[in-house]
Amino acid sequence: MSSLNRLIIGGVLALLAIGAIAAGGWWFFIREDNKLATTSPAIPKNLATATTGAASGATSKAGDPLTFRIIPDRSEAAYFADEKLASLPLPSKAKGTTKDIAGEFHLAADGFDLDPAKPSKFTVNLKTLKSDKDKRDQRVQNLALETGKFGTATFTASKVTGFDESIAAGQEQTLQLTGTLDLHGVQKEITWEVKARREGSVITGLATVTFKFADFNIPVPNIAGFVSVQDEVTLQVQIVAQAG
Numbered sequence: 001m002s003s004l005n006r007l008i009i010g011g012v013l014a015l016l017a018i019g020a021i022a023a024g025g026w027w028f029f030i031r032e033d034n035k036l037a038t039t040s041p042a043i044p045k046n047l048a049t050a051t052t053g054a055a056s057g058a059t060s061k062a063g064d065p066l067t068f069r070i071i072p073d074r075s076e077a078a079y080f081a082d083e084k085l086a087s088l089p090l091p092s093k094a095k096g097t098t099k100d101i102a103g104e105f106h107l108a109a110d111g112f113d114l115d116p117a118k119p120s121k122f123t124v125n126l127k128t129l130k131s132d133k134d135k136r137d138q139r140v141q142n143l144a145l146e147t148g149k150f151g152t153a154t155f156t157a158s159k160v161t162g163f164d165e166s167i168a169a170g171q172e173q174t175l176q177l178t179g180t181l182d183l184h185g186v187q188k189e190i191t192w193e194v195k196a197r198r199e200g201s202v203i204t205g206l207a208t209v210t211f212k213f214a215d216f217n218i219p220v221p222n223i224a225g226f227v228s229v230q231d232e233v234t235l236q237v238q239i240v241a242q243a244g
Contacts, residue, residue, distance in 0.1 A: 034095035036080060037236055040195040041204040043170055044074065047242055065115035066243040068203050069104045070122060074240035077101045077124040079140075082230040094136060094229075100125035105157070105203070105241060112160045112175060112196060112203075121156040121179075122237070136221075144213070144221040145184060153183040155190075170199035177207060186216040192237075201243040210234040 078097040103122025106115035114120050127147045131137055141147045157179040167173055175194040180187050192207035212231050213220050222228045 034080060034093045036208065036234065037206055037238060038195075040172055040197050040206040041074070041238055041240055043197055043199045043202050043204055044240060047202045047240070063109045065106050065108055065117075066201070067104050067106050067118070068201075068241035068243050070102060070239050070241045072099050072101055075099060075101050075238060077129075077237045078235070079129070080234040080236065082232075084228055084230075094131055094133075096129040096131040096137065096140060098125060098128040098130065100128040101237070101239070107198075107203070111165070112163050112173070112198065114157060114160055119156055121154060122239070123152050123154045124237075125152055127151050139221040144218050150184045153181065155179055155181050158189075160194075170197055172197055181216075184216045184218050188215060202240070203242075204240050205238070207237045207239075208234065 076097055076099055078095055081094045083092040083094050101122055101124050103120075105120040106118040107113065107120075108115065126145050127141065129137070129140065129145075131140075157177055159178040160175055161178075162173070162175040164173060173194075173196050175196055177192040177194045178189065181190045190209050190211065192209045194205055194207045196203060196205040210232055213233060214231065218233075220229050220231055
C-alpha cells in the first residue's frame with residue numbers, strides 16, 4: 001500500500017473517530033429528554049386561605065371583576081425544541097426556562113371570563129431564558145430570538161372558551177385561551193390549550209402552544225449541519241396568580 005493511500009485511509013479513520021466521539025459526547029453530555037408538563041399547578045395552601053373579598057381590596061364590590069397578578073417566583077415560562085445529531089437517530093428535547101414573567105388577568109367574579117374593560121396580558125423577559133447548556137443559550141439568544149432587538153414576548157388575551165360551571169372550585173378546567181402573541185417583532189393570533197384552577201382569590205394555569213419558527217420569522221438555530229433543530233417549538237407557561 002502506498003504512503004498516499006495509507007494517509008488517505010488514516011485521514012478517513014480519524015474523521016470517523018472524531019464523528020463517533022462527537023456523537024457520543026452529544027448523546028451523553030448534551031442530549032436531554034425533557035418532558036412537557038401535563039397539569040396545572042395545585043392551588044398553594046398558604047394563598048388559598050385568603051378569601052376573594054379580602055384579597056380583592058376594600059373598594060371591590062361583590063360581583064365586580066377581579067385582577068389576578070402573576071407571582072413570578074411561583075411561575076415559569078419555558079420553550080421545548082426537538083434536536084438531533086445529523087445523520088444519527090438520537091432524539092433530544094431541549095428546554096429553556098425563566099421565572100422573569102409578569103402580568104395580570106382581569107376576570108369576572110366567577111369563572112374565567114375576561115373583563116373586556118381591561119387588557120389581560122403577560123410579558124416574558126427572553127433575555128433570561130436558560131437551558132443547561134451555555135452554547136445552546138447563545139444560539140437561542142443571539143441567532144434565533146435576537147434578544148438584543150426583541151428582548152421580550154408579550155401575550156394579550158382576547159377570549160377564553162371551554163369553562164365548565166359543573167366543575168367544583170379548585171378542580172382543573174380545560175380551556176382555550178386565544179389572543180395575540182408579540183414575539184420577534186411579529187404579532188400573530190394564537191390559541192393556547194390551558195389547564196386551569198380557580199379557588200377563592202387564587203388561579204393557577206398551565207398554557208401550551210406549538211407553532212413553527214417561521215410563523216414568527218425566527219431562524220431555526222441549527223449548528224452547521226451537526227445538530228439540527230426541528231422546525232416547530234412548543235411554549236409552556238405555568239402561572240400562579242392572586243387577586244389583590
